[in-house]
Amino acid sequence: DAKTTQPTSMDCAEGRAANLPCNHSTISGNEYVYWYRQIHSQGPQYIIHGLKNNETNEMASLIITEDRKSSTLILPHATLRDTAVYYCIVRVEGNTGKLIFGQGTTLQVKP
Amino acid sequence: DGGITQSPKYLFRKEGQNVTLSCEQNLNHDAMYWYRQDPGQGLRLIYYSQIVNDFQKGDIAEGYSVSREKKESFPLTVTSAQKNPTAFYLCASSTLAGTGNTEAFFGQGTRLTVV
Numbered sequence: 001d002a003k004t005t006q007p008t009s010m011d012c013a014e015g016r017a018a019n020l021p022c023n024h025s026t027i028s029g030n031e032y033v034y035w036y037r038q039i040h041s042q043g044p045q046y047i048i049h050g051l052k053n054n055e056t057n058e059m060a061s062l063i064i065t066e067d068r069k070s071s072t073l074i075l076p077h078a079t080l081r082d083t084a085v086y087y088c089i090v091r092v093e094g095n096t097g098k099l100i101f102g103q104g105t106t107l108q109v110k111p
Numbered sequence: 112d113g114g115i116t117q118s119p120k121y122l123f124r125k126e127g128q129n130v131t132l133s134c135e136q137n138l139n140h141d142a143m144y145w146y147r148q149d150p151g152q153g154l155r156l157i158y159y160s161q162i163v164n165d166f167q168k169g170d171i172a173e174g175y176s177v178s179r180e181k182k183e184s185f186p187l188t189v190t191s192a193q194k195n196p197t198a199f200y201l202c203a204s205s206t207l208a209g210t211g212n213t214e215a216f217f218g219q220g221t222r223l224t225v226v
Contacts, residue, residue: 034214036215041199042219042220043217043220046216085153087153098144098159099156099215101146101154101155102153103152
């Protein structure tokens with residue numbers, strides 16, 4: 001079962017910040033939070049990941065709460081090309097190494 | 112360029128036939144994965160492998176088989192036992208969990224249609 005919970009869909013105005021939430025209340029101490037996005041009919045694309053500190057790269061920022069039970073992906077200036085399904089994943093550590101995807105959030109950026 | 116390649120992009124088969132989907136990576140990744148995606152749905156894990164000659168079932172392994180004879184290759188066979196094989200299939204690779212916090216790389220997918 002997926003270990004993350006995300007809203008099914010969100011809208012965002014072009015040029016505005018898109019804030020995508022994710023709950024991962026059962027996360028273990030050594031598990032990382034990863035974010036991917038999938039544009040229609042393509043393979044998912046890595047965006048960002050983090051353990052407990054906030055992270056930023058050229059695509060997005062990741063804010064992880066102090067208790068690590070939730071996180072928020074921030075696209076600072078959303079464009080129409082950011083319309084996609086966004087997946088929040090907790091990387092399972094140990095021998096399994098599975099990557100478990102949930103249903104994701106469909107972000108619609110509107111002009 | 113390093114990457115992960117799936118072929119073919121589109122595949123049509125008659126019901127009752129086995130079909131094998133190719134996945135090759137030149138990223139020197141130990142772990143490889145196969146996912147299935149149905150319209151409007153998320154990704155579901157079929158099989159994964161962390162080392163050559165070893166693999167584990169994911170959540171929906173029934174009707175599928177895999178092999179991992181080479182580190183670079185992880186082919187998926189959709190057998191006639193898979194009741195609803197028409198779907199979008201995605202292959203991914205990554206370093207092993209616990210060896211560092213690295214991302215998974217995905218292929219562009221194979222869209223299988225069984226008629």
